Amino acid sequence: MTRRLCQANDVSEVAILCRRSRWGLEPSEGAGPGGYGERMASPAAPLPDPAPAPPPPDPQAIRACLTPALAAEFDSEWDIVLERAKQSKDLAGVHDLLNKWRHIAYMEMRDPGSHYRMLAKAEQILRTGRNPDAAPFEDMQALIRQRLGR
Numbered sequence: 001m002t003r004r005l006c007q008a009n010d011v012s013e014v015a016i017l018c019r020r021s022r023w024g025l026e027p028s029e030g031a032g033p034g035g036y037g038e039r040m041a042s043p044a045a046p047l048p049d050p051a052p053a054p055p056p057p058d059p060q061a062i063r064a065c066l067t068p069a070l071a072a073e074f075d076s077e078w079d080i081v082l083e084r085a086k087q088s089k090d091l092a093g094v095h096d097l098l099n100k101w102r103h104i105a106y107m108e109m110r111d112p113g114s115h116y117r118m119l120a121k122a123e124q125i126l127r128t129g130r131n132p133d134a135a136p137f138e139d140m141q142a143l144i145r146q147r148l149g150r
Contacts, residue, residue, distance in 0.1 A: 054106040057098045065105035070115065074101050 055061040059078060063071050081097045107114050125131050135143075 052106075052109045055102055055109075057095075057102050059098065062098065062101045062105045065109050066101075067108065067112075070104065070108065077101075 055065050059074075063074055066074055077097055081093045085091055085094050104115050121131075121133075
């Protein structure tokens with residue numbers, strides 16, 4: 001029974017191999033002392049983390065997370081910022097660029113295409129002067145008053 005429990009692929013298989021008693025799961029055959037002990041089982045592996053981790057603030061790591069089109073934009077900005085840093089002897093621009101692109105890379109890892117969608121929406125707002133998804137200012141004020149109980 002122990003070998004079968006250890007080879008179970010997930011909790012549901014362990015549950016099938018065990019029987020439910022009044023107090024919970026206990027091994028159904030030939031358990032160790034007191035019905036427990038070395039024959040208890042746990043899930044085979046932890047659940048994977050659904051959200052990816054942001055890339056480190058390293059140009060190669062950031063670039064590896066980008067689509068070819070975004071990588072080309074990154075390369076262009078990288079060249080400009082490096083040239084400025086060489087002349088000014090100041091790395092603040094490099095750090096700013098890595099911070100900006102680290103956020104873009106992370107956003108793209110979590111939701112591919114989101115950067116270009118955001119740029120398209122910003123262009124539409126600038127062109128039309130309004131955000132089609134925004135609530136009117138008066139509605140927002142009314143909601144705030146309602147929540148404050150006024």
